[in-house]
Amino acid sequence: MAGIHWFKYSAPANFYPLAGRMIPWFGTAAAILTVIGLYIGFFVAPTDYQQGEAYRIIYIHVPAAWMAMFAYLVMAGWCAVSLIWNTRLAAMMAQALAPTGAMFAFVSLWTGAFWGRPTWGAYWVWDARLTSTLILLFLYLGYIALRAAIDDPRRADRASALLALVGAINVPIIYFSVKWWNTLHQGASVSMTSSPKMAQAMLASMLILAFAAWFYTIAVSLSRVRSIILMREAHADWAQQVAKESAK
Amino acid sequence: MSEWFAMGGYGFYVWSSYGMLAIAIVVELVALARSRARAREYAIEVMEEEQA
Numbered sequence: 001m002a003g004i005h006w007f008k009y010s011a012p013a014n015f016y017p018l019a020g021r022m023i024p025w026f027g028t029a030a031a032i033l034t035v036i037g038l039y040i041g042f043f044v045a046p047t048d049y050q051q052g053e054a055y056r057i058i059y060i061h062v063p064a065a066w067m068a069m070f071a072y073l074v075m076a077g078w079c080a081v082s083l084i085w086n087t088r089l090a091a092m093m094a095q096a097l098a099p100t101g102a103m104f105a106f107v108s109l110w111t112g113a114f115w116g117r118p119t120w121g122a123y124w125v126w127d128a129r130l131t132s133t134l135i136l137l138f139l140y141l142g143y144i145a146l147r148a149a150i151d152d153p154r155r156a157d158r159a160s161a162l163l164a165l166v167g168a169i170n171v172p173i174i175y176f177s178v179k180w181w182n183t184l185h186q187g188a189s190v191s192m193t194s195s196p197k198m199a200q201a202m203l204a205s206m207l208i209l210a211f212a213a214w215f216y217t218i219a220v221s222l223s224r225v226r227s228i229i230l231m232r233e234a235h236a237d238w239a240q241q242v243a244k245e246s247a248k
Numbered sequence: 249m250s251e252w253f254a255m256g257g258y259g260f261y262v263w264s265s266y267g268m269l270a271i272a273i274v275v276e277l278v279a280l281a282r283s284r285a286r287a288r289e290y291a292i293e294v295m296e297e298e299q300a
Binding site: 047052053054056057060061064099100103106107110111114115117118216220223224226227228230231233234235239240242243244246 | 255256257258259261262264265266268269272273276277279280283284286287288289290291292293294295298
């Protein structure tokens with residue numbers, strides 16, 4: 001362990017090429033897992049005896065919702081690191097995660113609406129879980145808007161980090177909402193198990209696509225953080241050299 | 249094949265869900281490529297200003 005200089009990579013100039021080398025691996029893994037997960041979800045898992053084919057929305061709805069919550073926690077974690085140790089890279093990582101987190105929050109709401117209509121009879125209800133997930137989307141958008149509104153990046157880091165940390169309280173609220181309140185949204189144990197074999201294929205597809213969402217998020221946020229680093233280090237010689245060489 | 253796309257009558261809901269995810273990913277990847285190009289251009293701009 002002593003041979004690896006972890007702190008070396010907390011410098012944007014050193015992290016930039018490292019991130020560039022990691023992106024193809026995570027991106028490829030995400031693509032392969034997506035194909036496998038969708039294949040199992042659509043061609044191996046049988047029709048649900050209660051919901052018919054409509055239940056197949058679960059394969060993207062649940063991974064998207066998990067990812068939206070998890071990305072927020074990671075983002076808030078980077079924000080805490082950036083506030084405590086005043087590290088620039090941590091703030092940039094948080095900034096890079098926000099758009100993808102917002103995307104997954106939106107997709108979980110959208111797919112939830114199109115699943116809710118055939119099963120509950122409504123695209124939207126002001127249910128505890130739906131409402132707290134909508135708040136999650138607004139927290140992401142608020143974080144992005146606050147960053148954009150402050151010109152000085154270091155001040156933007158601190159102000160947006162505070163917002164992200166205060167908003168983190170919403171994540172356990174989403175997670176436990178189905179326990180704490182009497183909601184329309186089903187609980188964590190999806191009991192569509194007429195036979196154990198069916199549950200297995202369903203669960204496998206869902207988990208594989210959840211990992212795909214992870215790898216996608218890692219690849220995309222690493223790519224985004226590279227752009228952010230280049231923007232914010234544009235006055236440094238190394239960044240100008242990198243920009244010049246990659247523009248050829 | 250068309251029976252498969254019909255999703256037992258739930259095709260509209262299933263494909264609206266998957267379609268939006270596909271659109272969201274494409275939009276994100278395009279935005280990513282554009283912000284990358286913008287960041288490069290900006291760094292080169294700064295360099296040229298400094299040299300001038």
